[in-house]
Amino acid sequence: xxxxxxxxxxxxxxxxxxxxxxxxxxxxxxxxxxxxxxxxxxxxxxxxxxxxxxxxxxxxxxxxxxxxxxxxxxxxxxxxxxxxxxxxxxxxxxxxxxxxxxxxxxxxxxxxxxxxxxxxxxxxxxxxxxxxxxxxxxxxxxxxxxxxxxxxxx
Numbered sequence: 801x802x803x804x805x806x807x808x809x810x811x812x813x814x815x816x817x818x819x820x821x822x823x824x825x826x827x828x829x830x831x832x833x834x835x836x837x838x839x840x841x842x843x844x845x846x847x848x849x850x851x852x853x854x855x856x857x858x859x860x861x862x863x864x865x866x867x868x869x870x871x872x873x874x875x876x877x878x879x880x881x882x883x884x885x886x887x888x889x890x891x892x893x894x895x896x897x898x899x900x901x902x903x904x905x906x907x908x909x910x911x912x913x914x915x916x917x918x919x920x921x922x923x924x925x926x927x928x929x930x931x932x933x934x935x936x937x938x939x940x941x942x943x944x945x946x947x948x949x950x951x952x953x954x
Contacts, residue, residue, distance in 0.1 A: 809927040816935050822848045823942040830949045838949075842897050845946055849904040850889035852939070856911045857885035860920075867923050874919060885911055898950045905943035912936045 826848070829841035864878035885907055892903040914920060915932060 809925075809931070812927070812931060816931050819852065820935060820938050820942075823939055827942050827945045827949075830946060831953075842946060842950065845942075846893065846897055846900045846904065849901070849908075849939070849943065850893050853889045853904055853907045853911070854886040856908075857882045860911075860914075863920075863923050881914055898947055901943050901946045901950070905940055905947075908936055908939050908943070 823845065826841045826845035830838050830845065833841065859882075860878050861882035864875050864882060868875035868878055888903060888907045892900040892907075895903070912932060915924060915929065921929065
C-alpha cells in the first residue's frame with residue numbers, strides 16, 4: 801500500500817491493525833505467562849482465529865450480493881466460497897490445538913489466494929488487497945508461532 805492509499809483508507813488500516821491485537825497478545829501470552837494462562841491464551845487464540853476466518857467468508861458473501869448478478873456463475877461460486885471459512889473454522893474448534901491452528905492457518909492462506917484471483921481482484925479495492933496481504937502475513941506468522949510453542953515447548 802502506498803502512503804497516499806494509506807491516508808485515504810486510514811480507518812480500515814487502523815481497524816485491521818487493531819484486529820491483529822488479540823492474535824499478538826495471545827502469542828506473547830502463550831510464551832511468557834504462567835502455564836495456566838498460557839493454556840487460556842492458546843484457547844482464546846484458536847477461537848479468535850475461527851471468528852476472524854469466518855468473518856472473511858462474510859466479506860465475500862457481501863461482495864457477491866452487492867457486485868455480482870444473482871444467479872450467475874460468479875455469484876453462485878462466490879457464495880459457495882464465502883461459507884467455506886465458517887465450515888472450516890467450526891470443526892477446527894473441536895480438534896487438538898495444533899491441528900486447529902494448522903487448519904485455521906491453511907484457511908487464512910486459502911481465502912487470501914482466492915482474493916488474489918482475477919475475479920476477486922476486479923471486485924475488491926486495491927487498498928483492500930494490500931491491507932489483506934499485510935494482515936494475512938501477520939496472522940499466519942502468529943499461527944506458526946502458536947504451533948511452534950505447542951510443538952516445541954509442549
